[in-house]
Amino acid sequence: MRLVDFHCHLDLYPEFETLVAESERLGIFTLAVTTTPKAWARNNELASSTKYVRAALGLHPQLVAERWREIDLWERLLDETRYVGEVGLDAGPRYYSSMDRQTEVFRRILRRCADAGGKILSIHSVRTAPKVLDLIEQEIPEGRAKFVFHWFTGSAADARRAADLGCYFSVNSQMLTSDRGKALVSSLPVDRLLTETDGPFTSQGKAPARPRDVGQTLKHLAAARGLTVEDSAAVVLRNLKTLTA
Numbered sequence: 001m002r003l004v005d006f007h008c009h010l011d012l013y014p015e016f017e018t019l020v021a022e023s024e025r026l027g028i029f030t031l032a033v034t035t036t037p038k039a040w041a042r043n044n045e046l047a048s049s050t051k052y053v054r055a056a057l058g059l060h061p062q063l064v065a066e067r068w069r070e071i072d073l074w075e076r077l078l079d080e081t082r083y084v085g086e087v088g089l090d091a092g093p094r095y096y097s098s099m100d101r102q103t104e105v106f107r108r109i110l111r112r113c114a115d116a117g118g119k120i121l122s123i124h125s126v127r128t129a130p131k132v133l134d135l136i137e138q139e140i141p142e143g144r145a146k147f148v149f150h151w152f153t154g155s156a157a158d159a160r161r162a163a164d165l166g167c168y169f170s171v172n173s174q175m176l177t178s179d180r181g182k183a184l185v186s187s188l189p190v191d192r193l194l195t196e197t198d199g200p201f202t203s204q205g206k207a208p209a210r211p212r213d214v215g216q217t218l219k220h221l222a223a224a225r226g227l228t229v230e231d232s233a234a235v236v237l238r239n240l241k242t243l244t245a
Contacts, residue, residue: 193221
């Protein structure tokens with residue numbers, strides 16, 4: 001089976017280069033998201049010589065309070081990639097105080113993506129799904145960009161709204177361990193589902209999950225959707241091809 005890890009922080013592992021090589025050797029399509037544009041150069045360097053690893057240019061909302069000035073660098077680098085992430089908003093207790101700044105930065109990101117056209121964004125939306133969707137509707141003309149909600153935790157109504165806007169959803173094993181998570185994933189359009197690990201922020205056993213562990217996510221996804229693992233893998237791969245066409 002061809003595996004897809006559409007959201008993994010490869011540069012946060014001590015064995016960064018090894019994991020890039022492993023994803024390439026195993027033929028796992030891996031989106032290496034970054035949390036700051038200063039990490040872009042190294043990620044791009046390692047990914048550019050591979051067939052299956054792609055680097056995404058990010059400015060994580062949880063870092064915006066300290067690193068918001070890096071949006072200027074982010075804007076200068078955008079033409080170097082099709083993939084953007086991790087970007088978005090986070091209204092969790094630790095980050096709510098920077099919401100105005102986060103909104104300003106995310107709005108600039110969306111506007112630049114709209115201007116450039118053809119970008120694919122991996123989006124963080126903790127406690128902010130309606131606001132993220134509002135901004136997408138305000139700033140991105142139809143057809144100018146594509147969106148993948150990473151580890152989506154919004155309501156069923158938020159999910160329907162996102163799906164109506166054409167958004168995709170990358171799901172990980174941890175999302176599928178709760179009844180609420182299973183119900184949400186089961187309700188999503190099957191043609192909008194992708195898989196992710198969000199490693200190293202999730203675990204496989206006692207170790208941080210790595211791209212090859214996304215096979216476990218496929219098993220959970222298959223159980224939630226009433227599919228075989230092979231059919232789930234085929235669905236995800238087909239969705240990836242549609243997204244990136």
